[in-house]
Amino acid sequence: MVTLAEVAQHAGVSASTVSYVLSGKRSISATTRQRVEESIRELGYHPNAGARALASSRSNIIALMIPLRTDMYVPVMMEIAIAVATTARTHGYDVLLLTGEEGPDAVRRVTGSGLADAMILMDVELDDDRLPLLRGTDQPSVLIGLPADTTGLTCVDLDFAATGALCVEHLAMLGHRDIAVIGEAPAVYERHTGFAERTLDGLRARARELGLRVLHRPCEGGYDAMAATLARVFDERPATTGFVVQNESAVEPLLALLRQQGRAVPEDVSVVGICPDQVATQASVRLTSVAIPAQEMGRHAVEQLVAKLDGRGSDEVLLLAPELTVRASTGPVPSGS
Amino acid sequence: MVTLAEVAQHAGVSASTVSYVLSGKRSISATTRQRVEESIRELGYHPNAGARALASSRSNIIALMIPLRTDMYVPVMMEIAIAVATTARTHGYDVLLLTGEEGPDAVRRVTGSGLADAMILMDVELDDDRLPLLRGTDQPSVLIGLPADTTGLTCVDLDFAATGALCVEHLAMLGHRDIAVIGEAPAVYERHTGFAERTLDGLRARARELGLRVLHRPCEGGYDAMAATLARVFDERPATTGFVVQNESAVEPLLALLRQQGRAVPEDVSVVGICPDQVATQASVRLTSVAIPAQEMGRHAVEQLVAKLDGRGSDEVLLLAPELTVRASTGPVPSGS
DNA sequence: TTTCCGCGTCGAAGCGCTTCGACTGACTAT
DNA sequence: ATAGTCAGTCGAAGCGCTTCGACGCGGAAA
Numbered sequence: 001m002v003t004l005a006e007v008a009q010h011a012g013v014s015a016s017t018v019s020y021v022l023s024g025k026r027s028i029s030a031t032t033r034q035r036v037e038e039s040i041r042e043l044g045y046h047p048n049a050g051a052r053a054l055a056s057s058r059s060n061i062i063a064l065m066i067p068l069r070t071d072m073y074v075p076v077m078m079e080i081a082i083a084v085a086t087t088a089r090t091h092g093y094d095v096l097l098l099t100g101e102e103g104p105d106a107v108r109r110v111t112g113s114g115l116a117d118a119m120i121l122m123d124v125e126l127d128d129d130r131l132p133l134l135r136g137t138d139q140p141s142v143l144i145g146l147p148a149d150t151t152g153l154t155c156v157d158l159d160f161a162a163t164g165a166l167c168v169e170h171l172a173m174l175g176h177r178d179i180a181v182i183g184e185a186p187a188v189y190e191r192h193t194g195f196a197e198r199t200l201d202g203l204r205a206r207a208r209e210l211g212l213r214v215l216h217r218p219c220e221g222g223y224d225a226m227a228a229t230l231a232r233v234f235d236e237r238p239a240t241t242g243f244v245v246q247n248e249s250a251v252e253p254l255l256a257l258l259r260q261q262g263r264a265v266p267e268d269v270s271v272v273g274i275c276p277d278q279v280a281t282q283a284s285v286r287l288t289s290v291a292i293p294a295q296e297m298g299r300h301a302v303e304q305l306v307a308k309l310d311g312r313g314s315d316e317v318l319l320l321a322p323e324l325t326v327r328a329s330t331g332p333v334p335s336g337s
Numbered sequence: 338m339v340t341l342a343e344v345a346q347h348a349g350v351s352a353s354t355v356s357y358v359l360s361g362k363r364s365i366s367a368t369t370r371q372r373v374e375e376s377i378r379e380l381g382y383h384p385n386a387g388a389r390a391l392a393s394s395r396s397n398i399i400a401l402m403i404p405l406r407t408d409m410y411v412p413v414m415m416e417i418a419i420a421v422a423t424t425a426r427t428h429g430y431d432v433l434l435l436t437g438e439e440g441p442d443a444v445r446r447v448t449g450s451g452l453a454d455a456m457i458l459m460d461v462e463l464d465d466d467r468l469p470l471l472r473g474t475d476q477p478s479v480l481i482g483l484p485a486d487t488t489g490l491t492c493v494d495l496d497f498a499a500t501g502a503l504c505v506e507h508l509a510m511l512g513h514r515d516i517a518v519i520g521e522a523p524a525v526y527e528r529h530t531g532f533a534e535r536t537l538d539g540l541r542a543r544a545r546e547l548g549l550r551v552l553h554r555p556c557e558g559g560y561d562a563m564a565a566t567l568a569r570v571f572d573e574r575p576a577t578t579g580f581v582v583q584n585e586s587a588v589e590p591l592l593a594l595l596r597q598q599g600r601a602v603p604e605d606v607s608v609v610g611i612c613p614d615q616v617a618t619q620a621s622v623r624l625t626s627v628a629i630p631a632q633e634m635g636r637h638a639v640e641q642l643v644a645k646l647d648g649r650g651s652d653e654v655l656l657l658a659p660e661l662t663v664r665a666s667t668g669p670v671p672s673g674s
Numbered sequence: 675t676t677t678c679c680g681c682g683t684c685g686a687a688g689c690g691c692t693t694c695g696a697c698t699g700a701c702t703a704t
Numbered sequence: 705a706t707a708g709t710c711a712g713t714c715g716a717a718g719c720g721c722t723t724c725g726a727c728g729c730g731g732a733a734a
Contacts, residue, residue, distance in 0.1 A: 112383025
């Protein structure tokens with residue numbers, strides 16, 4: 001293993017000079033810099049991460065806590081994780097992957113041991129038990145998601161309230177008056193992850209303003225659950241012509257069932273999805289949808305974090321504006337209704 | 338920040354004693370151990386990761402390289418990653434998330450800097466450019482996947498050849514003679530990730546033994562691509578009654594299209610999937626399938642790695658035996674044929 | 675009783691890096 | 705000419721931990 005000292009000797013300078021070449025924290029003459037850089041290349045030198053962390057009390061690592069459970073749409077998580085990792089690298093950071101399993105202990109362990117300089121939490125619940133710890137430490141952190149109380153916290157998330165409103169507006173504009181909302185699995189609501197409720201609140205508020213009727217039904221994914229849910233929906237509200245789906249694994253079943261029942265999409269019934277674009281475009285009917293901007297969320301989270309680590313940046317809540325893409329699953333309400 | 342020295346002082350022992358209590362590398366009297374452990378708890382001591390890494394030249398971190406691209410089924414990746422992370426934790430390791438983006442450089446960086454003690458590579462290509470580096474270093478590694486040349490490497494993967502054979506055997510047993518294989522996107526084959534080819538080889542070999550006819554078609558996911566592919570299949574081999582699908586995003590389109598064409602599953606046509614159980618059980622017809630044992634692969638990879646790090650373990654290729662679960666998508670060939 | 679062994683503990687020497695203060699010249703301002 | 709400045713470099717002091725050799729002491733073996 002090549003050390004700084006060896007590089008220094010090889011280049012005929014002191015160790016500190018090599019260090020300053022590497023960090024750029026003091027000015028170095030062009031000739032010296034070149035000599036050092038060449039030695040580094042020749043010897044194949046890589047700074048030792050542990051030593052660096054010890055001396056500088058900076059690990060250049062960002063911890064990313066992902067949820068253990070997989071009842072939510074996994075590709076979104078993955079996309080965020082990948083965006084976090086790649087963005088972090090462009091800022092010179094690596095990413096440590098933590099699962100939610102350890103819960104608050106993981107936060108303690110990471111902050112206490114200096115393993116990471118900062119952390120990103122995903123799947124934040126409204127009243128998350130990790131939040132007090134985050135507030136009580138000076139280690140920067142960013143949440144992906146929105147807890148009930150955001151004081152002293154930095155958050156990034158899609159503006160789900162606006163998303164709900166946007167969906168219902170689109171349907172209203174097309175003339176739909178009776179809207180059914182197919183939501184996430186009941187467990188998601190019970191866990192109070194927030195995003196589902198926020199969507200619903202935003203949607204209901206806007207629907208009230210527009211004078212629409214809304215029926216909300218949580219739904220496990222899959223065909224059987226969707227079939228049961230759909231039956232109940234048309235049972236209670238036979239006039240339903242608009243659907244908002246916030247559950248990726250219900251999208252395809254819903255479309256299939258509607259087709260099977262002889263309800264054409266979008267001629268008889270319109271469907272708006274809240275899901276990644278990939279799901280929307282790969283569905284059997286290309287879905288009008290509001291995308292989950294996973295990449296953007298991951299990227300913003302890292303950039304907020306890096307700003308904080310550099311002494312810039314501050315606590316703020318960043319809600320990304322939803323964008324609705326019209327595809328083939330929504331159309332004007334049938335003239336017969 | 339609490340240091341070892343402070344704990345030592347608080348407990349009235351020397352620093353080295355505290356260290357030995359923590360590591361268990363020398364025997365410590367019960368009373369001393371208790372006193373030290375209490376001090377640790379009282380002071381809320383967490384060992385500093387950097388210092389520890391420097392002194393011991395062990396970071397207790399495992400690097401996990403995941404592919405950047407997402408043309409393969411992402412949940413499998415995610416499941417593996419989570420299994421790796423949780424298994425690693427039970428052995429006292431954390432996981433560093435690397436994306437394939439940096440390629441071989443990432444391997445150099447991590448081994449050179451001592452950032453991680455070992456690494457796991459996913460999405461290994463047949464002739465991966467990271468392999469020479471792995472062979473040339475003494476840092477333990479495990480591949481998830483199977484390159485062309487495995488000498489000096491440790492690999493974990495599903496036995497895809499056996500998987501292909503198993504699928505075709507099942508169909509043969511039910512009387513099917515003409516089999517169509519719906520494969521991954523062409524890009525997957527072009528990249529030579531291997532698993533797709535291995536499946537096909539195993540499948541073809543067994544089909545030959547059993548006297549079956551096999552038609553293989555790569556297929557992008559989604560409805561349109563699947564529709565085109567399916568049309569070609571029935572065009573070339575009208576007598577096709579058995580399908581093997583190795584492409585998660587083609588499963589649902591295939592089922593829908595068959596239904597649409599009036600071919601009942603499993604009465605007229607049988608379908609076997611090679612996909613995660615979740616996909617198989619959530620499909621519109623519960624799919625007879627060979628599962629991708631993602632969790633198991635992640636777990637095995639970590640355990641192999643830990644064994645190596647402990648001086649146990651050796652280079653070997655572990656191919657997990659496929660298991661076929663019969664569900665509702667396969668049945669005897671129609672008597673009319 | 676003496677010798678030996680091994681358990682339990684300590685002190686000290688690093689691990690490879692960062693960083694601070696200090697030093698040297700060359701150059702500018704007075 | 706002299707003081708002041710500043711770019712460029714060096715030496716040394718740690719950062720918090722692990723680990724090795726050494727030491728003291730009690731009990732077993734002789």
